Amino acid sequence: MKAILEGSHAAAEAARLCRPDVVSAYPITPQTHIVERLAEMVADEELDAEYICVESEFSALSACLGASAAGSRVYSATSSQGLLLMAEVCFNVSGMRQPIVMSIANRAVGAPLSIWNDMQDSISLRDCGWIQLYAEDAQEVHDFHYIAYKVAEDHQVLLPVFVCFDGFILSHTYEPVDIPTQAEVDAFLPPYKPYNMLDAKNPLSMGMYATPEYYMEFRYEHDKAMARSADIIRKVGKEFGQKFGRDYSNLVESYHLDDAEVAIVAMGSISGTIKDAIDEMRADGKKVGLLRIITYRPFPAEDIAKALKGIKKVGVFEKNLSVGARMKGCVGYEVKDAINDSSVSVLSYVGGLGGRDVTISDIKKMVSEIEAGRGDCFLGLRQELI
Numbered sequence: 119m120k121a122i123l124e125g126s127h128a129a130a131e132a133a134r135l136c137r138p139d140v141v142s143a144y145p146i147t148p149q150t151h152i153v154e155r156l157a158e159m160v161a162d163e164e165l166d167a168e169y170i171c172v173e174s175e176f177s178a179l180s181a182c183l184g185a186s187a188a189g190s191r192v193y194s195a196t197s198s199q200g201l202l203l204m205a206e207v208c209f210n211v212s213g214m215r216q217p218i219v220m221s222i223a224n225r226a227v228g229a230p231l232s233i234w235n236d237m238q239d240s241i242s243l244r245d246c247g248w249i250q251l252y253a254e255d256a257q258e259v260h261d262f263h264y265i266a267y268k269v270a271e272d273h274q275v276l277l278p279v280f281v282c283f284d285g286f287i288l289s290h291t292y293e294p295v296d297i298p299t300q301a302e303v304d305a306f307l308p309p310y311k312p313y314n315m316l317d318a319k320n321p322l323s324m325g326m327y328a329t330p331e332y333y334m335e336f337r338y339e340h341d342k343a344m345a346r347s348a349d350i351i352r353k354v355g356k357e358f359g360q361k362f363g364r365d366y367s368n369l370v371e372s373y374h375l376d377d378a379e380v381a382i383v384a385m386g387s388i389s390g391t392i393k394d395a396i397d398e399m400r401a402d403g404k405k406v407g408l409l410r411i412i413t414y415r416p417f418p419a420e421d422i423a424k425a426l427k428g429i430k431k432v433g434v435f436e437k438n439l440s441v442g443a444r445m446k447g448c449v450g451y452e453v454k455d456a457i458n459d460s461s462v463s464v465l466s467y468v469g470g471l472g473g474r475d476v477t478i479s480d481i482k483k484m485v486s487e488i489e490a491g492r493g494d495c496f497l498g499l500r501q502e503l504i
Contacts, residue, residue, distance in 0.1 A: 119297045125256040125288035126151035128295045129195065129221045129281070132263035134165045135303040136219075139190035139310075142170035142181040146200040147233045148285035149223040153195055175200035179207040179220075186216040187324055189315035191267070194218065197285055198225035201239045205246065211278050212247030213340065214325045215313075217270030218278040219263060220248075224386070224437075225285040226472045234473020235285040237386065237437040241414070241448050243280075247340055249347055250415040252385040253283040256293035261364060264307055268354045273313050275347045282414075284387040286473070298362060306361055348416045369418035371410040372425050374400065378407030380488050381426055383453050384435040385411045388469075388476055392435070395481035406485055411449070419456035426457060432464045433488040435481075435497075439468055446494050465493020474498055 123131065130152045133141070141160070143153040159165035168185075172178045175196050182192045196204060201222060211218055222240045226232035240250060251266060253259045259281070266279035283289065298306075314322060328336060352367045359365030373393055375381060382392055389410045399406045409425050411418065426432060436447025445451055450466035457464060467484050470476045480497045487493065 119299070121295055121297055122292050123256060123295045124151065124290055124292050125259045125283055126223065126290065127155050128256045128260040129263060129283070130155035130159070131297055132260045133193045133221070134159050135298065135300055136193070136263060136267050136307060137191065137309075138167050138193040140168045140170065140182065140185035140192045141194070142172055142178045142185070142192070143194045143196065144172055144175045144178045144200060146175065146197050148225060148289045149195050149197040149200070149221065151289065152221055152223070156193075175203040176207060179204040179211065182218050183207060183211050183214070183216060186211070186218050187214065187316050189310075189312045191310040192218045193220070195221035195223070197223045198227055198239045201243065202227065205243060208243055208246040208248060210325055213336070215276040215343070216278060217267070217276055219266045219270060220278065220280055221263070222280045222282040223285040223289040224282055232472040235287050235437075236471045236473070237282070238439065238471075240280055240282045241438040244415060244448065247277065247344065248415065249277055249279040249344070249351075249413070251279065251281050251413055252411065253281065253288065254387055254389050254410065256288060256291070256295050257364070259283045259288060260295050260297065261358065261362070261366065264303060265351070265354050265358055265366060268307050269347060269350050271310055272350050275343055275350050276313055277343055277347060282386070287387045296362070302361070306358065344416050348413070348418065351413060366412070368421070369411075369413040370421045370425055371412060373408040373410070375407035375409060375425055375429070377405055378429055379405040380431045380433070380485055381407050381409055381429045382433050382435060382481070382484070383409045383411065383422075383449070385414060385449070386437065388435060388437065391476060391478060392481050395478040398478060399482060399485065404485065414449070417452050417456070419452070422453060422456040423458070426462075430462050431488050432457070432462060433484055433493065434464065434466050435484065436466055436468045437470045439471060444494065446496075463488075463491060463493075465491070467493065467495060467497050469497035
């Protein structure tokens, strides 16, 4: 079925079709429409789930953790300060290997207060052990939830997943979305079968105290599970493509990279603007390409190195700021490390913070800066305000 949906409702429809047993979330702009819609679905008996109303985001994810540990398929959603309030619980969820799926409508983090988009929130939690998927459009927002549950619940993985998409730019924009039937989703995503669960008849403990003799081995296994998830994501993405016609078997997407002399690396909805800018620059004879990172965790280092092989000038567009770091953004360091070639120039460009518009002209300027070897700068900075 084709429907015209805002990105938030595309996420809510996918969550409904995944048949969660428990939904717990706290409203925060620009995520609120997701959980409002799910609350309506539960009230109208469109979704057979327990909807838990809580007093904060910390409580929301704590409720999800308990429900997941008890053997339920669980869903939540949040943004910005709400995600940071959950930070402690995010580490607990991943450390306890609970396959929770949570939508992140990416939003800037205060202060100063901003309700508009950048990726500071989810990228700030890049090390908490959650798989992170970044959508470019509403269709991917919808599709990634099915993939997220199937990957998270795979017994070779058992890790939670952030499905990240740009607040307002995607969450509040209407686009056509293909929505599968419940029967089609059920055929793709089987009922949840917990690896372990709390059961009074078969007692066990989760998230226990670990002395120095044991803690590091837990973290090692945690990291190994994240590494294994890359192949599971590829496998599930291919299965999704075979069933629904949209293949997500790659952790990155290449656009005009085959003959590129300059490459831009980016994540999320800005990739659409970059593609339009590349089309214009190619019409003028500039050989520019895009590498879109879809899966930020696990970080697809080998895929990036392969896609950018032979390209000597690379610019990373960053919708986050690592304050005090030489490269300014977090993603650039990892791209540079993945390429691991001193002859390749990898430069970082911060833009779009707090919802600042990023135009085709900004992307063209970025390419000029890459060509000139001038990096680590802010795109679209208003000099008169400094």
